[in-house]
Amino acid sequence: MNAASPSAEAVLGIDADALNKCVQCGLCLPHCPTFRVTGDESLSPRGRIQLMRQVQNEGAPITPEVERAFESCVQCRGCETACPSQVPYGELIEPTRQAMAKRSRARSFIFERALGVLGKPALLGLVARAALVFRRLGLVPRRFGVPADVAPEREVIPATGDDVYLFTGCIMDAWQRDVHAACARVLAAAGVGVTPTGSEAPCCGALHRHAGLGDSSHAFAERVIAALSKDDRPILVDSAGCGAAMKEYGDWLGTEEARAFSARVFDMQEWLADHLDALPKPAPLDIKLAVQDPCHLRHVQKAHLATREVLRPFVRELVELDDEGLCCGAGGIYSVLEPELAGAIRDRKCGSIERASADIVVSANPGCSMHLAAAGIAVRHPMQVIDEALRNQR
Ligand code: SF4
Numbered sequence: 001m002n003a004a005s006p007s008a009e010a011v012l013g014i015d016a017d018a019l020n021k022c023v024q025c026g027l028c029l030p031h032c033p034t035f036r037v038t039g040d041e042s043l044s045p046r047g048r049i050q051l052m053r054q055v056q057n058e059g060a061p062i063t064p065e066v067e068r069a070f071e072s073c074v075q076c077r078g079c080e081t082a083c084p085s086q087v088p089y090g091e092l093i094e095p096t097r098q099a100m101a102k103r104s105r106a107r108s109f110i111f112e113r114a115l116g117v118l119g120k121p122a123l124l125g126l127v128a129r130a131a132l133v134f135r136r137l138g139l140v141p142r143r144f145g146v147p148a149d150v151a152p153e154r155e156v157i158p159a160t161g162d163d164v165y166l167f168t169g170c171i172m173d174a175w176q177r178d179v180h181a182a183c184a185r186v187l188a189a190a191g192v193g194v195t196p197t198g199s200e201a202p203c204c205g206a207l208h209r210h211a212g213l214g215d216s217s218h219a220f221a222e223r224v225i226a227a228l229s230k231d232d233r234p235i236l237v238d239s240a241g242c243g244a245a246m247k248e249y250g251d252w253l254g255t256e257e258a259r260a261f262s263a264r265v266f267d268m269q270e271w272l273a274d275h276l277d278a279l280p281k282p283a284p285l286d287i288k289l290a291v292q293d294p295c296h297l298r299h300v301q302k303a304h305l306a307t308r309e310v311l312r313p314f315v316r317e318l319v320e321l322d323d324e325g326l327c328c329g330a331g332g333i334y335s336v337l338e339p340e341l342a343g344a345i346r347d348r349k350c351g352s353i354e355r356a357s358a359d360i361v362v363s364a365n366p367g368c369s370m371h372l373a374a375a376g377i378a379v380r381h382p383m384q385v386i387d388e389a390l391r392n393q394r
């Protein structure tokens, strides 16, 4: 093959300017979870970018080692935050993963079918109940982090008004509806009327995007936009991964409608930080709280500081983890596909949590909390802590 004319298969479709921005300085390496646990340059941001250049610019073949380097990326984007040259790593890895998905039709077919369930709430409810039964029978591997209960049996999120939407989504609606309920109660305490989005907008498409299923993620984005664009209310999201995806719909779809939609999306803590004065001021809970930042809140939305701001009035003490926001290894379905790497990355996070000696750990993303729960760490959502403080005063 002529090295100057790469095959159609080898072209990753990455924007050339974005790919050329990396100066190979290596300052991102300590912030990359896969590099930290392996010490392997090809599993670092710099190594992956170099491989992308070789494939896209020089027509290098996609060997199993190259594919492994791309597939093992957690897509946490910690490297993006760390990079002084502002390399938009998300814009590099997303087309790369989509190109990888297209190379294996069988794998894409399986992912499409498996993740397609997320857009069918009734079917997802059945899957959640079946997973619970299998879990109780000891037939679900611990690493899947299947919760010990199924949310639909426990909580109903009532519509209380039309001030804001609360995006209820798929995984959280099946397994963590109690978090939605806590959000609704906190908003009610602030005098804010909530409309849960429910089955009209059943899934944001983030996991599809993460798996390289670009067309499916676009279809989900279009469905969510159509369902929630009858008015211009703010859309509050209590899952960091979903919020990050919905804030990027404008980039995904490249339309004015999608950009206008994304501008209405707020992480729950981010929005509440601007409305804290409306909440009652109960006595703080007598607890020491550690905050685990989901990568999609810290590195993509860059809204993680709001979590501290909204929690601080409601707890005795709030402490930081000592790992500078390093990923926990959950990464969408990464913990299922890459259990060894995900487990090794989580071990580092667990060490950091232990050193914090906190009574409670909070995380604003279902994937992180389920992944940490699979290692025996009880994690709560920030809104559940605030809800408890407010309920104590009632
Ligand atoms: S991505 Fe940024 S920090 Fe990492 S090697 Fe390239 S230029 Fe340096």
Ligand code: SF4
Pocket (backbone or CB within 6 Å): 031, 032, 033, 034, 035, 043, 044, 045, 048, 072, 073, 074, 075, 076, 077, 078, 079, 080, 089
């Ligand atoms: S996105 Fe995360 S795992 Fe992937 S290269 Fe960047 S820091 Fe490493």
